[in-house]
Amino acid sequence: MVNGLFDDASLMQQGPVNLSRRRFMLTSAGAFVLGFGLPARQARAQAAQGPKYRGTQVPAFLEIRPDNTVxxxxxxxxGGQGTFTAMAQIVGEELDADPSTFLVENAPAGDEYAVMDSGMRITGGSMSVRNGYPAMRRLGALGREMLLQAGAQHLGVPVSELTTQPGQVVHVASGRTVKYGELAHVAMDLPVPDPASVKLRDPSQFRWIGKSVKRLDIYEKSTGKVDYAIDVRVDGMLHAAVQHAPRLGMTVGSIRNEEQVRQMKGVHSVHRLPGAVAVVAERWWHARRGVEALLVNWVEAEPGVASDIRVMPADFSTEEFRKHLATVSGKEENAETKGDVTRGLKNAHTVVEATYFSQYVNHGQLEPPSALARYNPDGTLDVWLPNQAPDMFRADMARRTGMDAEKITIHSPLLGGFFGRHFLYDHGSPYPQAIALAKATGRPIKLIWTREEEFLRDALRPMAAVRFRAGLDTTGCPVALDVVSATEGATEGLGTKRGKDLDPTALEGLTNKAYDIPDRRIAQLFVRNPATLGYWRSVGNSMNDFLYETFLDELADKGRQDPYELRLHLLRDNRRLTTLLKAVADLSGGWKRGPFTAADGSRRARGIGMASPFGSEAAAIAEVSLENGRVRVHEVWEAIDPGKVVNPAIVEAQVNGAIALGLSQVLLEETVYENGMPRARNYDGYPILALNQMPRVHVKIVESGEKMGGVGEPPLPAIPPAVVNAVSTLTGRRIRSMPLSRHDFAS
Amino acid sequence: MELNINGIQHHVDVEPDTPLLWALRDDLAMTGTKYGCGLAQCGACTVLVDGQAVRSCVTPVEKVAGASITTIEAIEQDDLGKRVVAAWVKHQVPQCGYCQSGQVMAATSLLRQVPHPTDADIDAAMVNLCRCGTYNAIRAAIHDLASGSTDGGA
Structure with a gap:
């Protein structure tokens, strides 16, 4: 497997800089691969010079091979969102190299790759393209500049006489050309030009940005050729499987049949880990069979001892917790206030009150978590694992092992889906166990969690009970809105201590709504969750826009307003959202609420949802009917305005995917805990959307030209309310919780 | 245990009740076939046994000894399988890709039995889960293949 050059940064630090770049290394697999980049410390020093220009260490990012591939x-x-293709488009545009000639990989850990405005490196928050866009364009332009200078040396002409065409430097006067691949070995040893000096291409001249360039990973993914973390193997490797304590915080007491299991065929060894037992074997199937045979006496957590763990109480039930959230009182912390909501409610003609609920949900990515850990003879450690933030994972491994971070190499294969699953969750990933087992056995260990262990230790999207009170004026228009959400945010749910400020992910989607309601207050009533919380595609918006937008339809009904006309009214001074809402109505053939009889004789209705998540805007309309008491979604129309778009086909694919996940949540998904344990441990108990439940999807991309927003998450939050609002119209029943499978529509 | 996989006879030293999936992945290093659930729920492990889509995670190797097993590694050696892959590329079906080995196998099996499937046929046969939501692209690719108006593209 690949060993990065960062393994021995101190060695490289002693050598001249140009020796540290682009050197082929012989790998254990016998293939030649490239090591990249500047020595880590040098890059760090450069990164420390100032945040104005990030991602300028061209040789750390780019290698142009003799065959002209980049x-x-x-x-x-x-992880499926198409970011590798988008990066190739953006860099290729400025480098002047066709994106189809790119081979894109996840960069190793290292400060030079922290190109985000925050100075961090996380794949999440629908940030990659919008946050990487300026830096990656500049990177391509810097690379092109270096190739032009190398071309000038090579051709013996002034650089001012040269230009480029895709993949080559051109001397127009003489008609001579030289391929990038022939110049790269010189170009990449040249000093990187001043980032402020490069001229970026005029957007009107873009060849690839803004076009539906084909994805770079499709053929490999259609033929099983991609190695995900779960597929990686190294010489001498053993396999491991674990059985976790049924509740987090419990520890291993005794194992009643350890010796018997040790004698089982293929079993190498049996291990005790914090809150888990493990079996190591030559084959994973043997490890799994062994570990599932282990009879463990689990010991309850001692109260107060494990302060860094969310100890799961033995009596925890989501049904009881839901009731608690609905009735609990306590400090209400304001996240957003405007006008005077008390006065607004007092003066209102009608006051409407209702409590709405969201449920816990699992990530359910198809690739189960795994980690492969190998200690090397020189004392370094290599770890392969699915992750959304290599530097953060490496720092965590350094903390856990006491090793210097630079002695740990993180390998980040393509993700078999993530949806927020592969962020750093304490007790939510197998790598600490894999590292411990590699240490204990002296062999490389690949640990795969079964689907059942994954359902037991996944970090959940938070629950909330939101108490709405709204005031309507004499015309039935909302003029005051008071919102108190009893919940815990995903970010504050990561640790065991709450931050000083409110967690914006707790209320996003209740806050930052564009509707003109003059008197309002959005507040959080913090309730600590016994379960481990995490980020789920579109995070707080994944539930909060459902809660808000369905209550808005309830208000429309109470005020005898059409929900589409009411939204247009409340957005009357917002041109961007008015345009978007009208766009989705037009896409659906004009707003038609129903109920109406469709061509096939079924009774149907349509509903609307809107959301402003992750810097983008979205509006959706869903058409539903009932079949045997179950909701069927026939059509979804969605308009999305991410400001500017890099790849329309990928955006459309992401909208399709977000619609599927949004539908899955609203129709089917709910993580139920009873007696401190999840009821479902596999897809049989936790159904997710299948092909026969997928509606036809119609997408309209609106490019307003506003600041570029996200794409992966923003299309999701408008979907659940669009569906539920349609169902309420169809059935005449107000629905205040997800999933719809909880509700019986047969009667 | 003797297994005929992709036209080649393999000897695997496993117990007869070992799931085919793990013989493929751990004994034969054929990791294109994926583990997703282990309960025949998700379909990521789908292979063809005598042309039929089978969930390898719950199929003991003893049940398929003597049968002809096709995995994703050899899908393009089959004319129909090659067309399915080409249609997958043309319609840009995969996102994360993890379920797609199984989807391609399931689609190949469906089209072998029903060359011109209706939407209802596709609903009934294509029960493999995809968390990325590529279902509409899958349906479009299968219809494209069935229509005969294209060789699957590419």
Whole structure:
């Protein structure tokens, strides 16, 4: 497997800089691969010079091979969202190299790849393209500049006489050309030009940005040729499987049949880990069979001892917790206030009150978590694992092992789906166990969690009970809105201590709504969750826009307003959202609420949802009917305005995917805990959307030209309310919680 | 245990009740076939046994000894499989890609039995889960293949 050059940064630090770049290394697999980049410390020093220009260490990112292919180290990981292709488009546009000639990989850990405005490196928050866009364009332009200078040396002409065409430097006067691949070995040893000096291409001249360039990873993914973390193997490797304590915080007491299991065929060894037992074997199937045979006496957590763990109480039930959230009182912390909501409610003609609920949900990515850990003879450690933030994972491994971070190499294969699953969750990932087992056995260990262990230790999207009170004026228009959400945000749910400020992910989607309601207050009533919380595609918006937008339809009904006309009214001074809402109505053939009889004789209705998540705007309309008491979604129309778009086909694919996940949540998904344990441990108990439940999807991309927003998450939050609002119209029943499978529509 | 996989006879030293999936992945290093659930729920492990889509995670190797097993590694050696892959590329079906080995196998099996499937046929046969939501692209690719108006593209 690949060993990065960063393994021995101190050695490289002693050598001249040009020796540290682009050197082929013989790998254990016998293949030649490239090491990249400047020595880590040098890069760090350069990064420390100032945040104005990030991602300017061209040789750390780019290698141009003799065959003219461009190998790009992407700061952002590919997990299906198309970011590798987008990075190739953006860099290729300025480098003047066709994106189809790119080979993109996830960059190793290292400060030079922290190209985000925050100075961090995370693939998440729908940030990659919008946050990487300026840096990656500049990177391409710097690379092109270096190739032009190398071309001038090579051709013996002034650089001012040269230009480029895709993949080559051109001397127009003489008609001579030289391929990038022939110049790269010189170009990449040249000093990187001043980032302020490069001229970026005029957007009107873009060849690839803004076009539906084909994805770079499709053929490999259609033929099983991609190695995900779960597929990686190294010489001498053993396999491991674990059985976790049924509740977090419990520890291993005794194992009643350890010796018997040790004697089982293929079993190498049996291990005790914090809150888990493990079996190591030559084959994973043997490890799994062994570990599932282990009879463990689990010991309850001692109260107060494990202060860094969310100890799961033995009596925890989501049904009881839901009731608690609905009734609990406590400090209400304001996240957003405007006008005077008390006065607004007092003066209102009608006051409407209702409590709405969201449920816990699992990530359910198809690739189960795994980690492969190998200690090397020189004392270094290599770890392969699915992750959204290599530097953060490496720092965590350094903390856990006491090793210097630079002695740990993180390998980040393509993700078999993530949806927020592969962020750093304490007790939510197998790598600490894999590292411990590699240490204990002296062999490389690949640990795969079964789907059942994954359902037991996944970090959940938070629950909330939101108490709405709204005031309507005499015309039935909302003029005051008071919102108190009893919840815990995903970010504050990561640790065991709450931050000083409110967690914006707790209320996003209740806050930052564009509707003109003059008197309002949005507040959080913090309730600590017994379960471990995490980020789920579109995070707080994944539930909060459902809660808000369905209550808005309830208000429309109470005020005898059409929900589409009411939204247009409340957005009357917002041109961007008025345009978007009208665009989705037009896309659906004009707003038609129903109920109406469709061509096939079924009774149907349509509903609307809107959301402003992750810097983008979205509006959706869903058409539903009932079949045997179950909701069927026939059509979804969605208009999305991410400001500017890099790849329309990928945006459309992301909208399709977000619609599927949004539908899955609203129709089917709910993580239920009873007696401190999840009821479902596999897809049989936790159904997710299948092909026969997928509606036809119609997408309209609106490019307003506003600041570029996200794409992966923004299309999701408008979907659940669009569906539920349609169902309420169809059935005449107000629905205040997800999933719809909880509700019986047969009666 | 003797297994005929992709036209080649393999000897694997496993117990007869070992799931085919793990013989493929751990004994034969054929990792294109994926583990997703282990319960025949998700379909990521789908392979063809005598042309039929089978969930390898719950199929003991003893049940398929003597049968002809096709995995994603050899899908393009089959004319229909090659067309399915080409249609997958033309319609840009995969996102994360993890379920797609199984989807391609399931689609190949469906089209072998029903060359011109209706939407209802596709609903009934294509029960493999995809968390990325590529279902509409899958349906479009299968219809494209069935229409005969294209060789699957590419």
């Amino acid at each position: 190998r790009l180290q992407s700061p952002f990981i590919e």
